[in-house]
Amino acid sequence: MPSSTATPAFSPRSSDRTVETAVELRGVSKRFYYYEHRTTSLREWFIRRILQRPLNVRRTEFTLRSLDLMVRRGEAVALIGSNGSGKSTALRLIAGIYRASSGRVTTFGRLTAVIELGAGFHPELTGADNVALYAAVLGLGRRELKARYDEVVDFAQLREFMDTPLKYYSSGMEARLAFAVAVCLHPDILLLDEVLAVGDQAFRERCLARLRAYHERGGTLILVSHEVDQIRELCSRAVWLDRGEMRMDGEVDRVLAAYRAEDPVARRGAP
């Protein structure tokens, strides 16, 4: 249950504390309704409503239970945990994609979430058109994009392919382009969901360098990853989620060590 200890209304510009805060979750729970078929049909509706017979298609499940998390501005935090522990759900809640079942999510500053790379891409459009579309999806206007277009193209190293329809790109090229758009938006808060495993070794190195530079300039980073090296490289703090609840929150090496000591898969060396 969410801790309903009369938390005072959290106003974005009232105290100095808020200057420091980038993301705050207070007693956030997320409950999902599962359907046997994701889309119900009229037949099911008829059985439920008209015949008044129970229909066991729905069960609810907590994906996150009363999560409290405060991320200060300029922090780099990794969310770790096994599959189904609620990492992605937490990220989607912070991004504002999901609405919390209870509790409160507050973010300060411009936020970019990269949950799925290139989610707005269209295969028939050229690279340049897709950059414009994806940037608009992430909230960047045409004029702002114009100022950063070269930065995007140079970072992706795809200049000669910008007039080629995306369907002729390799999957690595497509991911590079999407990632380049996302990191060139210069958000205050950047959320990444296991998207760092794209491209070749060289591109990955550049992504990491880019994210380090972003962090050093004061950007806030929240990362979901299974790659220990990346986590160590980028984050100073880690939050371990286990079946929707926070197990541990603290210095990255300590949390990773505790996580790997317990999780059998992680212990095998491929967390």
Add this chain to the structure above:
Amino acid sequence: MSAVQAISPMVGSPGPLGRVWRYRELLRELIVRNLKVKYQRSLLGFVWTFLNPLLTVGILVLVFSHVVRIPLPDYWAFVLSGYFVWNCVLQTLNTGTYIFAEHSRLTRSVAFPSEILVFGAAGSRLLELVAEIMLILVLLVAFHHHQVPSSFALLPVLLVIQVLLVIGLALPIATLSVFYYDVHHALPIALTTLFYLSPVFYPADMVPQAARPFYFLNPIAGLLTLYQEVLYAGRMPSATLLFGMIAAAFLVYFIGYAIFNRYASVFPEIV
């Protein structure tokens, strides 16, 4: 429950129009994308868009001036004035049944007002209609009116009425399609029924007087009559019809939007 709310960084914003206005850049990109995807690799492009309904108009004219006789001077001009509008409404409403499914990756990974997808689809189809109407105007002036009637100046107003009406109908259709696949099957039947219950190939004043009040409960009937007055008859429509339709369009728009708003926050979990 008071704390059941997530303050999302992007979506939580003022009323329906304010939200779309804030995302106007994305709206424009979506419209551009829809048109580019449709036309860029097609040699004849817009010719197909125009030719297809024109063929249907030809058949309707053939049947209803030689088999079943509808006594109207220049009957072809009458059908031309309504059919293209009908076709545009039909196609936009059909888009509503798959638009959210088509963009499920996007909806699940980026926080943005998803109604913008419906606006984008309606917007690009409407731009095509504007181009079609230009051609129709040429035909009407050359072979029917032999002059430019002043009523043509009313066309922008009719287009605005149509936008509100179509979006107001497409939003609940799209919302319902997320939850019930039945909409896919039901809509074609509903639209076929609507085709015969709307003045597409016959004028509304052929409908028996007693049935008229019910007949005009269908807002499409009023919309088509407006177009036929302005384009075919070349005269100003009655104030009752014009202002009645403006009021109806706003009503449909706000009701449709309210239905959409009621369920929009759970789309990312379902689509």
